[in-house]
Amino acid sequence: MSDTDLLDRLLAGEQKAYRELVARYQGAMRAVAYAIVGSRNADEVVQDAWLAVVRSLSGFQGRSSLKTWLLTITANTAKTRLKHNRREVLLDDLAAPHGTVGDERFSDDGHWLLAPHAWHQDSPEALLTEDELRECLEHTLASLSELQASVLVLRERQGLELEAICNLLDISLSNARVLLHRARLKVFATLEHFEETGQC
Amino acid sequence: MLTCKELVAHSSDYLDGQMTLRQRLAVRAHLAMCGNCRRFLRQMKLTQAVIRQMPDEELPELDALAERLAQARRHND
Numbered sequence: 001m002s003d004t005d006l007l008d009r010l011l012a013g014e015q016k017a018y019r020e021l022v023a024r025y026q027g028a029m030r031a032v033a034y035a036i037v038g039s040r041n042a043d044e045v046v047q048d049a050w051l052a053v054v055r056s057l058s059g060f061q062g063r064s065s066l067k068t069w070l071l072t073i074t075a076n077t078a079k080t081r082l083k084h085n086r087r088e089v090l091l092d093d094l095a096a097p098h099g100t101v102g103d104e105r106f107s108d109d110g111h112w113l114l115a116p117h118a119w120h121q122d123s124p125e126a127l128l129t130e131d132e133l134r135e136c137l138e139h140t141l142a143s144l145s146e147l148q149a150s151v152l153v154l155r156e157r158q159g160l161e162l163e164a165i166c167n168l169l170d171i172s173l174s175n176a177r178v179l180l181h182r183a184r185l186k187v188f189a190t191l192e193h194f195e196e197t198g199q200c
Numbered sequence: 201m202l203t204c205k206e207l208v209a210h211s212s213d214y215l216d217g218q219m220t221l222r223q224r225l226a227v228r229a230h231l232a233m234c235g236n237c238r239r240f241l242r243q244m245k246l247t248q249a250v251i252r253q254m255p256d257e258e259l260p261e262l263d264a265l266a267e268r269l270a271q272a273r274r275h276n277d
Contacts, residue, residue: 013274019266026259050265054272101208101240110203115236116243124249137254155216156251162216173218181212188247 003066010057022050025067028158029074035150035169036078045081049074068164075168096143096186097136097200098193119195127191136200140190144183151176152183202230207237211244 009017026046033045052073060069105114121127128134141149154160166176194200207230213219214227231238
């Protein structure tokens with residue numbers, strides 16, 4: 001269903017339309033809130049953002065997509081909540097369960113010392129049929145800093161452009177690129193570890 | 201000439217289209233000669249696809265929230 005169709009039903013207060021809206025966008029909204037206020041307050045911010053969305057729905061002009069509008073409201077709600085205590089942990093890089101693709105993988109002249117091996121599975125569907133691997137990946141995602149996890153989710157799962165992520169989270173493009181790259185390498189290391197050992 | 205280590209360091213920029221034409225060409229030239237980096241990049245793309253396709257977290261409160269929002273909307277007018 002298009003944004004316009006959904007919007008008409010939302011304005012009419014149709015419960016099924018709200019169910020669809022929440023199911024479609026809550027994940028992205030949570031990722032934005034999580035990045036700005038942290039895990040402890042993210043759920044509350046998302047709830048507040050939903051109420052703000054309902055209040056301002058009549059004013060939605062369709063100048064941006066519904067998704068962009070919802071995420072902007074979420075980011076603003078989160079920033080209002082923070083106001084005085086913006087965290088300064090932008091590039092905080094925590095250790096992940098299976099590490100990353102670090103310098104030790106390369107020789108001094110920059111060639112691979114420990115090159116990647118072929119993986120047994122070559123499709124995401126095949127990889128994700130393994131329950132143990134799924135749990136293992138969740139563990140790795142949970143080990144990322146809040147900001148790193150959110151940038152990864154917004155880019156890979158929600159398909160946002162990097163520039164949109166920077167605007168929502170008030171981070172520079174170079175910071176977003178670093179956060180995203182480090183997060184991907186950690187997930188890569190988990191997949192690689194699992195493919196090599198068959199274990200988490 | 202780009203090294204394998206540099207290619208890995210810039211692989212996300214390559215995947216996200218955050219490179220200049222000159223940088224892209226340097227990556228392509230390296231990939232044309234380096235099977236290890238071709239494999240690495242293939243596996244990075246697979247990693248992206250896996251993240252994208254991981255199942256969504258369930259929303260147990262979905263119906264209750266939808267009901268509350270629909271009500272709030274109706275009272276708003």
